[in-house]
Amino acid sequence: MSPGPVRRRPGRRSSQERRDRFLDAAVEAIRREGPTVSMEAIARQAGVTKPIVYRLFGDREGLLAALGQRMAGEIMAEVTAALEQGPADPKDMLRRAIRAYVTLIDTETEVYRFVTERTVGGATITGLAAEVARAIAVVLGEQLRAAGADSGAAEPWAFGIVGMVHLSGDWWVRTRTLPREQLVTYLVDLLWDGFAALAPDDAAT
Known part of the structure; x- marks a missing residue:
């Protein structure tokens, strides 16, 4: 039997x-x-x-790390979904990704602050950004290859973009000195046009 x-x-x-x-x-x-x-x-x-x-x-640090990994996964899911919504103008795709990130830390501010404020030396906030950047690099590489562009830029771009957005978002959830969508617009404008707006009109001549 x-x-x-x-x-x-x-x-x-x-x-x-x-x-x-x-x-x-x-x-x-x-x-x-x-x-x-x-x-x-x-x-x-x-x-x-x-x-x-x-x-x-x-220990307590283990709990913080587990919550940080969970939040990183949620951020990655939201941003990746925004990037994979279909063909779009590249600037619009950038805006969707940044908006998804900022919206999540806005709606889960207490959990975000618990994870980042209770970690000595900012280890969790750095690790959170790195995990998100690695995932974004994969998606960005696919987008660059599909456009026939150099996909070697995917990883440094991903870490640079996520680092800037992450620290700007961290500042914003603690200060709230401007509307969320205005923050998104400022970040998109800087990433898309850089400091070109500060150049004098005759700089190219």
């Missing part, structure tokens, strides 16, 4: 499932209480004790 299918014992979940459920609870707690939320409040939201948190993530 052949053995029946292996069944998971009731109430048991894989380690990844538990981590995902805990991160969902952490996001809810951060949205409700802001970036200064305590680890105790996060554990309470998840219905566990702090030792369980350490078992899942190692």
Whole structure:
């Protein structure tokens, strides 16, 4: 008689499932209480004790890294979707990508600030930008090849663009000194035209 299918014992979940459920609870707690939320409040939201948190993530830095990776994935998904919406004017494609990025950190500001403000030396904010840039480089390379252009520019361009947009967005979510769409326009104009607007009219003569 052949053995029946292996069944998971009731109430048991894989380690990844538990981590995902805990991160969902952490996001809810951060949205409700802001970036200064305590680890105790996060554990309470998840219905566990702090030792369980350490078992899942190692320590507080492990939790921050896991949340940073999740946010990087969400940013990459939004920006990549914006770039892959179909044929478009290159400047419009740039605007869509920047708008997608800024919109996400605007709508998830508390989680973004929790991840970036509680990391010593800015390690997470740098890692977040690098992860996004690597993904954008792939998509940008495909776009350049499709246009018959030099795809070797994809990686340095991706890191340069993401670095600028990332730090500008980080400044913006903390200051809110101008409307979101105005920030997008300023960034697009700088990336598209550079500092040409500052050149005197007779510079080319």
